Amino acid sequence: MVHRNAPLTETGRLRLARCVVEDGWPVRRAAERFQVSHTTAARWASRYRQLGVTGMSDRSSRPHHQPRRTTATVEEQVLRLRREHRIGPLRLAARCNIAASTAHRILVRHGLPPLAALDRATGEPVRRYERARPGELVHIDVKKLGRIPDGGGHRTLGRADGHRSRTNGAGWAYLHTALDDHTRIAYTEDLPDETAPTCAGFLVRATAHFASLGIRIERVLTDNAWAYSKNTWRNTCRDLDISPRWTRPWRPQTNGKVERFHRTLLDEWAYQKPYTSDHERREAFTHWLHWYNYHRPHTGIGGQTPASRGTNLSEQHT
Structure with missing residues (x-):
């Protein structure tokens, strides 16, 4: 890489070399003309004779010999453990008796993707997808969240008093969310349970909400929870002219967009x-969702x- 004080860029080197x-x-005249030393001018002229235009680029500054570099045996061990156990640099370092930074450099050098980009079950790269238009696929899921008793829970009162306040039977909130795959527009309701009638009713209202935004739901994707496998859900989808889809068993990442939305919802x-x-x-949730x-x-x-990313959406700047 050419540093900011270098007198010659790659174009300048080429011009100098062609002059010579x-x-x-004469090399000395070219050196004076381009305001570099005689040695520099001679070097670029020589490289141009040997390599042509490609010789004007910077060469790697990497040393030819690295006696302290990690041995090939250790590198192979790091790569094998990563592929077999899918563990990160810290655990690889502990098992191979090397520094975590060394383990990380080995993984990068060999082009292994981060663990976040892999399917933990198979070790294969995660296949990410996005539907081409709004409404083509809507992800639906439920997030169970503890309700807050009046006066606050343990986050407000402290751990001991917060646990004692549970005796008033605050219960659980079931956050039902429908999230459009293309736009990422989300519609969420706080409902008392996740039974089949409740889930079906939520789908009816979610469909009406997306319709008000100019989005017609074509397909819905859910996990294999009991409520989504009953005829109540299937019949509701049929009545709304929606095609129901289900994730593969034990593969929640298939519905990952709404799972990620729920994580954002908790954090923010x-x-x-x-x-x-x-x-x-x-x-606060009403304002946050808007x-x-x-x-x-x-x-x-x-x-x-x-x-x-939607069509005919109002209130975008309000």
Whole structure:
């Protein structure tokens, strides 16, 4: 790489070399003309004679001999353990008696992808997909979240008092979410359970909500929970002219977009601050979901907001 104080770029080196080699300039004259030393001018002229234009690029500064480099045997051990056990640099370092930074460099040098990019079950790279248009596929899932008793839970009162406040029977919130695969627009309701009638009713309301945004749901993807396998769910999908799909057993990553949304929801809303009541948290959720859909840049879609990928969406800048 050419540093900022270098007198010659690759183009400048080529011009100098051609002056000497093709135009017959003396090396000293070319050096004075391009304001470099006689040695530098001679070096670039020599490389041009030997390699042509390709010789004007910087050569690697890597040493020809590295006596302290990790041995091939250790590198093979690191790669074998990574492929067999799918463990990170820290655990590889402990098992191979090397530094974690060394284990990381070995993995990078051999082009092994990060663990986050692999399917933990098979070790194969995760196949990411995105539907071409809004409504082509909507992911649906339920997140179970403990309700907050009046006065606050353990995050507000402390661990001991928070546990004692559970005796008032606050119960659980079941957050049902429908998330469009293409736009990432999310629709969520806080419901009392996850029974088949409740899930079916949620689908009816989610379909109406997306329709108000100009999005017609064509397919829904759910896991294999009991509620989604009953005739109540199938009949509701049929009545709405929606094709139901299910994830493969023991493969929750197939529905990963809505799983990731629920993780974002927990980090940025549910656990973002201590709430003194479940009502306060629900009120905050209404504002957070609007911000998520209309104002929050989404890294999964290149920094766009979910609403900006939809059609006929209002309130984007309100």
